[in-house]
Amino acid sequence: MTDGRPVAGVPLDTEAIRKDFPILDRTVHDGKRLVYLDNAASSQKPRQVLDAMSDYYERHHANVHRGVHVLAEEATALYEGARDKVARFVNAPSRDEVIFTKNASESINLVANMLGLADEPYRVDSGTEIVITEMEHHSNIVPWQLLAQRTGAKLKWFGLTDEGRLDLSRIDEVITERTKIVSFVLVSNVLGTLNPVEAIVRRAQEVGALVLIDASQAAPHMPLDVQSLQADFVAFTGHKMCGPTGIGVLWGRQELLEDLPPFLGGGEMIETVTMSASTYAPAPHKFEAGTPPIAQAVGLGAAVDYLTSIGMERIAEHEHALTRYALERLAEVPGLVIVGPTSPEDRGATLSFTLGDIHPHDVGQVLDEQGIAVRVGHHCARPVCLRYGIPATTRASFYLYSTTAEVDALVDGLEYVRGFFG
Numbered sequence: 001m002t003d004g005r006p007v008a009g010v011p012l013d014t015e016a017i018r019k020d021f022p023i024l025d026r027t028v029h030d031g032k033r034l035v036y037l038d039n040a041a042s043s044q045k046p047r048q049v050l051d052a053m054s055d056y057y058e059r060h061h062a063n064v065h066r067g068v069h070v071l072a073e074e075a076t077a078l079y080e081g082a083r084d085k086v087a088r089f090v091n092a093p094s095r096d097e098v099i100f101t102k103n104a105s106e107s108i109n110l111v112a113n114m115l116g117l118a119d120e121p122y123r124v125d126s127g128t129e130i131v132i133t134e135m136e137h138h139s140n141i142v143p144w145q146l147l148a149q150r151t152g153a154k155l156k157w158f159g160l161t162d163e164g165r166l167d168l169s170r171i172d173e174v175i176t177e178r179t180k181i182v183s184f185v186l187v188s189n190v191l192g193t194l195n196p197v198e199a200i201v202r203r204a205q206e207v208g209a210l211v212l213i214d215a216s217q218a219a220p221h222m223p224l225d226v227q228s229l230q231a232d233f234v235a236f237t238g239h240k241m242c243g244p245t246g247i248g249v250l251w252g253r254q255e256l257l258e259d260l261p262p263f264l265g266g267g268e269m270i271e272t273v274t275m276s277a278s279t280y281a282p283a284p285h286k287f288e289a290g291t292p293p294i295a296q297a298v299g300l301g302a303a304v305d306y307l308t309s310i311g312m313e314r315i316a317e318h319e320h321a322l323t324r325y326a327l328e329r330l331a332e333v334p335g336l337v338i339v340g341p342t343s344p345e346d347r348g349a350t351l352s353f354t355l356g357d358i359h360p361h362d363v364g365q366v367l368d369e370q371g372i373a374v375r376v377g378h379h380c381a382r383p384v385c386l387r388y389g390i391p392a393t394t395r396a397s398f399y400l401y402s403t404t405a406e407v408d409a410l411v412d413g414l415e416y417v418r419g420f421f422g
Contacts, residue, residue, distance in 0.1 A: 006311025012318045017310070018401045020046035032371030035409045040189050040350045040397035041375050042239045043220060045303075049242055052302035053295050064294055065268065065285075079294050082301030083284070089304045090234065091225040092251055099250040099257075099284040100297055104216045105139035107235035107250035108183070110287060111212055112143040113263040115181060116151055122210065122260060124180045126152030131175055131182040131209075133158040133166055134387055137189050138380040140214045144183060153180070160387050164191040164340035171203050179209040186229075187217040190381045190393065191340030192323075192350040194218075201230050210256075216240055220307075220399070221348055222316040226251050238296065243303035247296035250287070257283035264289040307400075315400045319349035322398050326351055326407045333414050339384075339393050349402075352379070352393035355414060358421050360392040366420050367394075370413045 018024050021044045026034045036044060056078060062071035064079045080095075087095040101107045115124045124130065130144045130153050148155040156174055159167045166184075175182060182204045187194050197213065204211045212233040215224055220241035226234050233256075238247035252260075262269055262280055266289035271279040280286045307315065324344040330336055335356035341347045355363050364376035375395045378385045385392060396410055 008313040014403050028371050035372040035406045037396040038373045038375050039399040048306045049299050049302045053299045056295050056298045078298050082297040085301045085304040099287045101248040102246050103248040104235045104237040107248050109143045111233050112147045114260040116147050117261045124151050124153050128180045129154045129178045131156050133184045134160045134383050135188045164193050175203045177207050181210045183212040185214040187348040189217050190352050190379045190384045192347040194346040223312040238300040243300040244296045247293050247300045262286050266290045323349045329411045349398040352395040360394040363394045366417045367413045372413045
């Protein structure tokens with residue numbers, strides 16, 4: 001650290017970091033030390049986040065905005081302060097471009113519904129097209145399917161190569177002048193693939209299409225700069241980045257948020273209401289109907305503080321080195337096949353694999369008996385499994401507190417699995 005600021009290239013002190021996470025001291029199954037490798041599903045929470053939420057409930061809780069008493073003003077300051085922190089975290093031009101939702105799924109659904117209700121030039125209807133990819137989480141597939149069904153728009157998608165990359169060979173045919181929105185994941189939650197944002201955004205801009213990026217697997221692990229991405233919307237969720245569940249973020253360009261209609265109506269999102277009509281508050285409040293997730297926003301703000309104090313570049317460097325090590329170690333396990341890129345370049349710290357003809361659910365159960373927590377199944381991305389002709393995968397995913405010793409424990413556990421079913 002220099003002047004209190006994180007320095008890129010300086011290795012993380014994972015031993016010190018792990019002390020911030022009480023749950024990592026747990027033992028399971030008759031005293032086995034917990035090896036938590038399920039971070040792509042949800043990360044653990046540091047004391048700093050837990051303490052911030054506890055302090056809010058113990059000392060500052062009240063409903064936000066409009067109240068003139070001390071608690072209401074304190075709660076409002078904490079809630080809006082969290083918005084400021086998130087805006088800085090993603091390098092948003094304005095804090096008013098940050099909308100709090102309950103998760104990334106709600107963020108994406110919000111955009112899909114806004115576009116279905118919008119006037120030209122943003123309106124999605126029959127004769128227009130929606131573009132996604134085959135590697136998306138269900139939360140970035142189903143909302144667009146629903147929108148296509150309601151409006152008559154055509155849903156199109158990019159396929160996958162055998163190596164787990166997007167097949168952009170026909171990009172000019174997939175994204176056309178009829179395309180209204182292109183929505184794709186920055187980092188795949190199954191394959192770990194880091195997608196080529198620039199090529200996709202450039203083509204979308206050529207035809208005047210909007211772009212939404214699902215950054216749920218990126219925001220926790222690497223610097224996220226919404227201005228550099230040049231997208232129109234970016235969605236991510238708090239619980240994967242050391243924050244609590246029940247809080248997500250939708251960033252959108254200011255001019256779009258001003259033009260697009262609200263989807264949810266109620267308190268907070270209005271300017272005036274009569275029995276015959278209503279007018280709406282400016283963004284972001286136009287899209288935050290009802291009592292918001294106040295404590296969760298406070299927790300997310302604390303998580304942003306925590307990650308920023310460590311340094312997102314340092315976290316990315318740590319995970320890249322750990323992923324490289326994990327790929328090398330997993331290659332030693334007979335019968336193990338990585339589903340996705342097998343090199344550490346342009347990929348995140350999520351590794352999905354099959355192990356011979358042993359079903360992933362059996363792999364996960366036996367690993368759990370050894371104290372090793374992984375995720376098994378199709379990971380809410382069933383089209384990926386269909387593409388590669390497999391029923392499911394086992395997924396190990398790492399984070400800032402993960403260690404090479406835990407990778408070694410995973411490899412030893414997989415050898416035990418092989419012996420158990422051998």
